[in-house]
Amino acid sequence: MSRTRTALLAAMALVAGASGTAFAVVPGDTGAAAVPCTVDYKVQNQWGTGFTASVTVTNNSAAKSSWALKWTYAGNQKVTSGWNAKVTQSGANVTAANESYNGTLATGSSATFGFQGSYSGTNAVPATFTLDGVTCNVDSGGPTDPPDPTDPPAPGTRVDNPYSGAKVYVNPEWSAKAAAEPGGSRIANQPTGVWLDRTAAINGVNGGMGLRDHLDEALTQKGSGELVVQLVIYNLPGRDCAALASNGELGPTEIDRYKTEYIDPIAAILADPKYASLRIVTTVEIDSLPNLVTNVSPRATATPNCDTMKANGNYVKGVGYALNKLGDAPNVYNYVDAGHHGWLGWDDNFGASAEMFKQAATAEGATVADVHGFIANTANYSALKEDHFSIGDTVAGKSVRESKWVSWNRYVDELSYAKALREKLVSLGFDSKIGMLIDTSRNGWGGANRPTGPGATTSVDTYVDGGRYDRRFNTGNWCNQSGAGLGERPQAAPESGIDAYVWMKPPGESDGASEPIDNDEGKGFDRMCDPTYTGNPRNDNNMSGALGNAPISGHWFSAQFQELMKNAYPPLS
Numbered sequence: 305m306s307r308t309r310t311a312l313l314a315a316m317a318l319v320a321g322a323s324g325t326a327f328a329v330v331p332g333d334t335g336a337a338a339v340p341c342t343v344d345y346k347v348q349n350q351w352g353t354g355f356t357a358s359v360t361v362t363n364n365s366a367a368k369s370s371w372a373l374k375w376t377y378a379g380n381q382k383v384t385s386g387w388n389a390k391v392t393q394s395g396a397n398v399t400a401a402n403e404s405y406n407g408t409l410a411t412g413s414s415a416t417f418g419f420q421g422s423y424s425g426t427n428a429v430p431a432t433f434t435l436d437g438v439t440c441n442v443d444s445g446g447p448t449d450p451p452d453p454t455d456p457p458a459p460g461t462r463v464d465n466p467y468s469g470a471k472v473y474v475n476p477e478w479s480a481k482a483a484a485e486p487g488g489s490r491i492a493n494q495p496t497g498v499w500l501d502r503t504a505a506i507n508g509v510n511g512g513m514g515l516r517d518h519l520d521e522a523l524t525q526k527g528s529g530e531l532v533v534q535l536v537i538y539n540l541p542g543r544d545c546a547a548l549a550s551n552g553e554l555g556p557t558e559i560d561r562y563k564t565e566y567i568d569p570i571a572a573i574l575a576d577p578k579y580a581s582l583r584i585v586t587t588v589e590i591d592s593l594p595n596l597v598t599n600v601s602p603r604a605t606a607t608p609n610c611d612t613m614k615a616n617g618n619y620v621k622g623v624g625y626a627l628n629k630l631g632d633a634p635n636v637y638n639y640v641d642a643g644h645h646g647w648l649g650w651d652d653n654f655g656a657s658a659e660m661f662k663q664a665a666t667a668e669g670a671t672v673a674d675v676h677g678f679i680a681n682t683a684n685y686s687a688l689k690e691d692h693f694s695i696g697d698t699v700a701g702k703s704v705r706e707s708k709w710v711s712w713n714r715y716v717d718e719l720s721y722a723k724a725l726r727e728k729l730v731s732l733g734f735d736s737k738i739g740m741l742i743d744t745s746r747n748g749w750g751g752a753n754r755p756t757g758p759g760a761t762t763s764v765d766t767y768v769d770g771g772r773y774d775r776r777f778n779t780g781n782w783c784n785q786s787g788a789g790l791g792e793r794p795q796a797a798p799e800s801g802i803d804a805y806v807w808m809k810p811p812g813e814s815d816g817a818s819e820p821i822d823n824d825e826g827k828g829f830d831r832m833c834d835p836t837y838t839g840n841p842r843n844d845n846n847m848s849g850a851l852g853n854a855p856i857s858g859h860w861f862s863a864q865f866q867e868l869m870k871n872a873y874p875p876l877s
Contacts (some may be wrong), residue, residue, distance in 0.1 A: 551814025
């Protein structure tokens with residue numbers, strides 16, 4: 305199911321300019337009850353050769369236990385898929401029949417469904433609709449006037465940036481843990497991501513909240529305004545092939561289970577009309593696709609597991625399937641994981657990863673229009689912006705790129721990386737309005753050791769090391785980093801091209817156990833979480849920098865939470 309980022313107002317303006325806007329008789333208008341049925345057909349999104357539409361049919365006749373709405377296209381429009389109705393097409397004739405759950409249509413009641421289509425030439429609104437063979441009249445005044453562009457979007461309308469003008473869901477389970485920590489009440493009301501990291505999480509683990517519980521709570525938090533719910537889709541077969549701490553429940557070949565037992569149930573819940581007024585942001589499969597570029601043969605960083613996942617194609621298939629199915633709900637905004645600058649910022653990783661993202665976004669029925677944007681730095685520690693050195697600086701006759709820290713990377717921080725990657729993805733065919741998210745939950749690097757100016761110009765290394773905020777031994781270090789702090793608080797549209805700074809990783813949840821711990825979650829012991837580990841090629845054989853006494857990934861880690869608050873930047877008051 306394809307989606308674009310064009311807001312309803314812009315889409316309606318496009319249709320108006322080409323062929324008139326939606327026909328509509330609004331229930332309750334004078335004369336509406338005098339006709340047997342009314343139809344409100346709206347083009348929600350329109351791009352070069354495709355569009356999505358929403359149709360509301362109101363029955364003003366005797367109650368119905370089933371129904372079928374029909375219309376005929378005058379142009380070259382083709383329905384490709386639909387939701388909340390069985391939408392079929394023969395030639396120019398389209399039939400939308402009820403699903404089993406919405407067949408009852410009482411007198412005066414309405415049903416709404418939607419679909420995606422393609423077109424060439426103009427995308428004219430159908431002139432006539434029939435409900436069970438009876439013609440539904442439309443406003444005798446003709447097409448509805450286009451909406452006032454100064455009006456705010458109606459609730460549930462697809463918008464360019466889902467975070468603009470909206471609150472963001474506060475997960476009460478995380479909030480309670482944060483509030484129970486000394487000083488934790490200062491951040492307990494911050495919005496964080498809800499991680500669906502195994503099939504059981506859909507219905508709730510060990511009596512905890514499931515997906516519907518979170519969405520129901522979100523409706524309560526929403527009130528009369530707009531609200532974003534952030535979900536992390538994280539359960540690919542052979543998950544996280546270059547690490548062990550976050551391995552998952554599905555084996556490398558279990559792509560069918562991923563589809564039918566994980567993605568399909570989530571998609572069905574998100575498509576429930578009960579939740580249509582929520583803006584649902586999905587961040588799709590963290591730490592997956594970049595591994596197929598950086599951690600496969602013949603590279604020194606290759607792992608057998610990543611070679612397997614590249615060969616079987618199940619990362620690409622899984623991400624494509626998720627984008628396609630989750631995007632069927634018109635209020636879902638898909639963001640794909642894009643690693644971070646310390647992973648993909650090198651010349652031989654950057655372009656190849658962008659191409660891999662394009663491959664996944666066009667697999668399993670998905671298109672690039674299913675992607676609303678990308679997310680960088682999820683659950684990672686890379687600084688948002690390094691103020692004391694830049695990639696173009698030269699010290700003692702050497703470029704900053706030659707320093708041990710930068711190590712020929714093209715980027716020194718997440719903001720520059722995210723903006724550059726966005727431009728690259730647009731050049732490959734993604735929508736020009738795609739937006740980036742940056743996870744700032746653990747990249748503040750404040751506290752007493754935060755530099756206040758550039759390092760000494762004795763050498764390029766003293767210059768970079770003395771001035772950098774990021775205090776890790778190496779940008780490849782990722783597990784429970786010592787000295788890390790909370791970063792920028794979640795906020796919408798902080799920079800051009802950036803939809804939001806988010807806390808997708810809930811602060812205080814462990815990245816992985818610092819020693820082997822038996823568990824039933826499929827999570828192994830990764831030496832990068834061991835504070836005594838001296839490293840591997842992926843972190844240039846540096847110490848891991850991890851905190852000790854850490855629980856398995858996703859479990860509450862009080863010591864880390866306290867460290868993050870202590871080193872927060874901006875500081876906590």
